[in-house]
Amino acid sequence: MSSGILGKITNIDRRILYWILFVVLAVPFISPIGLPVFVTPTSQAMYNSLNSLKKGDVVVLGINFGVSAWSECLPGSIACVKMVVRKEAKLIVFGMGTTDVAITWNEIMSKIPAFGAGTYKEGDDYAFFGFLPIQETTINLMATNFRQVFTKDTKGHLTDDIPMMKNFNGAKDCKLVLSSDTGDVGDYFIRYWQVPFKVAVGWIGIAMNASTGMTYIRSGNLVGLLSGVRGGAEMEKLIGEPGSATTNMDSISTSHLLVVIAVIIANVAYLATRRKA
Amino acid sequence: MIPIDVAAYPTEITGIIGIWVGLAIMLMIYSYPMYKETIAFRLAEHTFVATVMAITIVVNIDSLLRTSLVHLFTGEQLYLIIPIILGFAMYALIFPDYRWISRYPIAILVGSSLGLGMAASMVPSIVSQVISTATAPTTGAAIDWFNFAFIAIGTLCAVSYFLLTYEHKGIVKGPTQLGRYFIMIGLGAYFGNTVLFRFAMLSGRALFFLQVLKIVPM
Amino acid sequence: MSQIYRKQLVFVLTAIVAIIMVMSYFFTYEGITPITNQIQTWALIIQLIAIGIGAISLIRVHYRTIQRRVPGRWFLSAWLLIFFPLLTLIGLVNLATGTMNPFYDWVFTNVYVQGGQTMYAITGFYIFSAAYRAFRARTWDAALLLIAGCIVMLTNAPIGEVIWSGFPVIGTWLLNYGQVPAMRTFLITAALGLIAFGFRALLGKEMGFYGGGME
Secondary structure (H helix, E strand, C coil): CCHHHHHHHHCCCHHHHHHHHHHHHHHHHHCCCCCCCCCCHHHHHHHHHHHCCCCCCEEEEEEECCHHHHHHHHHHHHHHHHHHHHCCCEEEEEEECCCCHHHHHHHHHHCCHHHHHCCCCECCCEEEEEEECCCHHHHHHHHHCHHHHCCECCCCCEHHHCHHHCCCCCHHHCCEEEEEECCCHHHHHHHHHHHHHCCEEEEEECCCHHHHHHHHHHCCCCCEEEEHHHHHHHHHHHHCCCCHHHHHHHHHHHHHHHHHHHHHHHHHHHHHHHHHC | CCCCCCCCCCCCHHHHHHHHHHHHHHHHHHHHHHCCCCHHHHHHHHHHHHHHHHHHHHHHHHHHHHHHHHHHHCCCCHHHHHHHHHHHHHHHHHCHHHHHHHHHHHHHHHHHHHHHHHHHHHHHHHHHHHHHHHCCCCCCCHHHHHHHHHHHHHHHHHHHHHHCCCCCCHHHHHHHHHHHHHHHHHHHHHHHHHHHHHHHHHHHHHHHHHHHCCCCCC | CHHHHHHHHHHHHHHHHHHHHHHHHHCCCCCHHHHHHHHHHHHHHHHHHHCHHHHHHHHHHHHHHHHCCCCCCHHHHHHHHHHHHHHHHHHHHHHHHCCCCHHHHHHHHHHHHHHHHHHHHCHHHHHHHHHHHCCCCCCHHHHHHHHHHHHHHHHHCCHHHHHCCHHHHHHHHHHHHHCHHHHHHHHHHHHHHHHHHHHHHHCCCCCHHHCCCCC
16 A cells, blocks of 8 residues: 555545434344344343332332433433333432433333333432433432432422322332433432442443442442443343333444444554654 | 424424434434535534523523422511512623622522531442452452452552652652553553443434434334 | 631631531431531532532633634523523523413423433544544553453453354453452542542642632
8 A cells, every 4th residue: 555545544534424324323223233242240240139029119210310411321221110110119210410301200110111111210219300400419418318308299299299209208218219310320329329328339330330339349339230322231131121222222323333444444554654754 | 392202203293204204304413424514514503502501591581480489479487588589680790890799699509518518428439439449358259358358459559659849759759650551450440441431322313314214213 | 827727717717618528427426417417518618609600601712703703603692691591591591480381382392302411422433533543552551451352342242152152251251350450450549649648638638619718
């Protein structure tokens, strides 16, 4: 290869790269490949924790991701809530850090028939408290005095008047926390709920949380970890209900392969150019 | 909120216009990386910033009403007028001569987060990690012992790379250099996960593009 | 005298609040719980009210753009300064009346949601171009980073298993054990740094977050 071609390869206009990437991402949706997804130990552990829930156990779901992270966190959250509903556990839902809690919770409910059919009822089986913009201090406060933070649910019912909240006022009354977030909130639940009160915490995070959360898995602070869309696809496989994450995995496959090939080509060209020089 | 079933292509005119406006915004924003900075990109950017700011303010006021002002208006906790005054004292930041007034509410914010952070991060971030690093496996499997040794040696070397702030020479040169390699492995894995994160979001956009154009079903 | 209430009292207040929060974490004294609950409630209220500062900054920046008639931008700033208060007003009317305005809901679903997803996803392009144009195996360190990154990418993508059955095995080991030393190091050193920074703030040595004029 001449250095002219090598030079062109390494200095290709980035706009061409972006167009190639967009096409590679889009094509698998038109023509799906259907590659199987293997289940990682951390996702299996999350499934096992949900599978061990008993009827009436209280699960806290923290929706701390915005609509911009729906592709990453939403499929895993939907799959986990399906398990909670399946096990007939109770669900307390709230969110912090983003304003999109209500629309995200609506989206989760729209994907689970039990909510629409009325078999999983608000007040008796689940309670939705909406959004608060603050994170660390509020999560700490909630651990010991939930009512101090959420006096009412989003429909204006006093927390004291909600049937399923009668025996719940903090971490001691909770069986499992599912923190679905894009960064720090899982840390806060570990610090203020898991460490002092030994509540089991599962993290439904973005893919980067597979790195940061792994240290907590190894130290026993987390019971399970779903990492991004991949974790969502694994959870969908485990519960036997493929969804949007499984659909996305083909697109992930082609785009990742593109990146690996691009890195190899660029480095081969670079090394060849360096050797010539 | 009017429920819009995003699982099906909308049939009412507002819904159809809505998804096409969403697509237009997406194309206007992506015109910047995929073509060049245009007035379309700037228009989409300004519209989005205005929308985010408006919604954030409305939601914050709603949260304030629900969580604290309700106690104030019912007369239960009248002393909550103090943090409300302190909250407005933050606006003194805008006036250079009176900026010092805003330091008091900031002091409460900083004090509470720092105090909590300092105390609460010790156990999960330091104690648990050190115990986990030093705890040998209970099984006799060779792979478990290999993993234990890998993590223990790697953590020690990597921590020494960060904490030993003097020049790495002599006896510390080897461990810190080794620590650097462990850090590179970790950062490489982090990069791989970052790519998954970014591409998952971008694939969502590609799917939306195809769905609005009815190339794939919504 | 003015220095005392502009500086020293501020540090004292920070230190008192921080020490109360630290004590509440380590000691289970009943009398301290109501105090810490109130401190945290007050912090919550202050942060909720303070969001207006962002709005004021936004208005100031764009007003200046209009005043200076910056070419290609001033009319967009004018559009922002019309649309933002209008939408805020509609939202506040929603709150007051308890009903949802269809226009507000439409803007939320089609501008905010779609715009947010699009803005966040734009970084995918940049990471691809960075991987292609900037990531070079110039040293052994960089080569190690790239190899680990490629293996993890081919583990996360189902196609990796199709190419070679070893990728998921090595990649899963990398994710579960290989990266742990580095991530554990970041966690430990960041926590130590936070504690050190906290002590400096308690002693009044850190002044950055109080705004200017503290030196």
